[in-house]
Amino acid sequence: MWTTDSQRAFDVQSRGTEMATHPSRWQGPSNYVAWLMGRYKNDDRLPAIEVMTEPSERREGSPCTIPLAKAMFKVGKSIQGKVPLTFGTARIKQAEEFSFPRA
8 A cells, every 4th residue: 555556556545735736737637537537427336436535625734635626526527427426525615615507
């Protein structure tokens, strides 16, 4: 679980906090979300696709990952099929920020 190599790792931690303040680094995650949605957007084995787990607000010196989460959610939403999209949060205010009108 200590490797960052997604091909060999048992558990890979997102580098969201590294990328959160650098939109120029968002192309890789955007490509990944697009690939994942293209492959699984209509997979009836999935109850939902979680785009990001618990995006964080700025506090205690940590960067805010909400802009990154919103950008990736928009990428997923633009490709979404039958499988609903979700993200993890414990705050209602934060959940409301991610609400998009139905097309």
